[in-house]
Amino acid sequence: MGQWTIAALSRLFISILTAWMALSSPAALAEVRVAATLPVLGDIVRQVGGQHVVVQTLAKGTEDPHYVIPRPSLIATVSRADLFVEMGLQLELWTERVLESAGNSAVNPGAAGHVYASAGVPVLEVPEKLTRAEGDIHPSGNPHVWLSPLNGPILAANIAAGLKRVDPERAADYDRNLEAFSGKVYDRMFGKALVEKFGGEFLAGEVRRGTFHSFLASKKAGDLLGGWMKESAALRGLRVVSYHKAWSYLSQTFGLDVRNTIEEKPGIQPSAAHRDRLLAQMKSEGVRVIILAPFEVNTISGRVASMSGARTVVVPANVNGAAGAADFFSLFDEILAGI
């Protein structure tokens, strides 16, 4: 009786172990459960993952991504995820607590199921001196990288790499979707004709180096220009003020001239002296536009707007940050139309 029981238990244990190993192997995933910190990342995961992924986004589109409350509902979501996608560059400091409490080693930093989407993006404004006297600085550089369409393919490539790690059987699908997404980004950015002639990645490099327009002129290819770069021609050199230093990548891409920020330093409310200097600068330089994300509409920005007489433009800073910003592409439609 005892031997029979032991044998039965052994078989049961081996069956459970086998079933568990089969279910936990990446190839057996019916759908990849992805937890993405920001709506823009969630949207790119959907576009690259297609029907193979189920995505849950932790932050809301109208929320300041720096200050998301690491609630138990977020922790529970991450505890069941196969892949965790965050922007990185110390933008989402709250993810540390979420990951620690979720108890899901498969998605911790360094594991196959963890993605820093910003890896490899040419980062702007890396501080030379790390001190809190400079405000809430990000040691690795400005983390608002998703606010240039040119970084979309890099974010997508990192996400595709993560999906392939946890679900290698569908690697071909992810590669195909990545190529389609990147191609669409470049087409929407420069127009199909220009991309066909020079290639999207090369044109993106020219933009980042600040030589895009001189290159176009030298090649007499201005007539081929289309997409957002053509639509946003009026924004080149437009002098604006923003609340936070969030639009550096957008201004690098489209030539906006962000003269100053309402914040005295990153994360630091303006003193009266800073406000007065800002108002004087806006007046002397003819700055007539203040760009705000929805969560930056408050009494401080309202006061600066009323005292300067500048026009306030509220644009989404993330997917779902406004009614029309439903995905990565409409996000930039909304931003450029708004400004």
Added chain:
Amino acid sequence: MNGFIRRILMSAIVCCSSGPVFGADDVSREEIQALQKRLTDLERQASKAPAFRGNELNPRLTAFGDFVGRIDNRPVLNDDGTRELSDRFNLREVELDLRADVDPYAKGVFIVAIGQEDLPTQPTTIAVEEGYITFTRLPRGMTAKAGKFKTSFGILNRLHLHDLPQPTLPLPIQQFLGEEGMTEMGVSFDYVTPLGSLGRALTLTAEAFNGENTTQFGGDNSRDPAFLGRGKYFMELDDESFLELGTSYMVGKRVTNNVHHTNEILGGDFLYKWRPPQPKGLWSMVVQGEYFYMNREDPTAQLDRRTAWGAYGLAQVQPYQRWFVGGRYDMAQVLDNRDRVERKVGGFISYYTTEFLRLRLGYEYQNVSGPEIGGLPGADLSTVYAQITFVFGSHPAEPYWFSK
């Protein structure tokens, strides 16, 4: 260095590109695209930070300072009666927080508190406030820690002094868990699971620790373990608010005349938080409360209570981005005097210059050991607090229950 590498690469590529690549239209697109890819790869490599600077393996270090000045209407002494605390400044606590990965399977945390609520001529006290290891390779949703930690009874007991929304701990926590809350040595398991739709979660906690808490259990020489269980239901009410309901139960032993008697504490708590993405008159609001009930199985108790209860309620609003205003009401039956009850009411206003520096002004009125029903009130204590709390170093993210 990166800029230097980038300049060299750019120069080399520009030299190449100025010749055959872009100067001639008959060059194949494949060659152009190969060079584009090479250029992008080199740019990415050049933008990477150095892999190792020498101190990456050191623990992350954060320092917290808690400096308090107070004015009282009568003398107040510290816990052991050796130093007067009233009407003076006091560097109440300095806390050093060290944390790092131990290996691929665990993380370590040490929080060392340096206090000076003692005679100036005596050495400053240094204590390991918390020191534990957390295991990271457990089944999904489960975390475990072992060491010395703040027990998971209720909400505010888990917070350190400098994280509290007011300058002091609520009276029922001091009465039922200890003057500075309950920190014990043992093991703790947490399990979190989503419930149904997105936005609902259940957290279950089980803890076993030494029953050395002098308030409830056997004190330093106790050999009886104590056990704690906690359940917490969390639900997002809408895009702007959430509600958390929790209950805690703790049991251990007290020893009287070599007889081990059961001591139980039951708790209930709630936390409501509203924070819209854009301010709507107010920036945020927090309402929370905790209830404590104790049951002692001690037939020899004469003056002490066999049962006791206490509760507090806290409300806080954020009228401006950096300003927080609130109030708290405490009530707790005194455990070692069955005729007495303590009440406290207080208010506070906090200003954060940044998340690293907080200035706070608080007022508390406490009726110390007043009679429970009728009779003359006991001695009153009125205290005005001015508090500066600051943090520097590698500041971890704030916990979600933190009132800010």
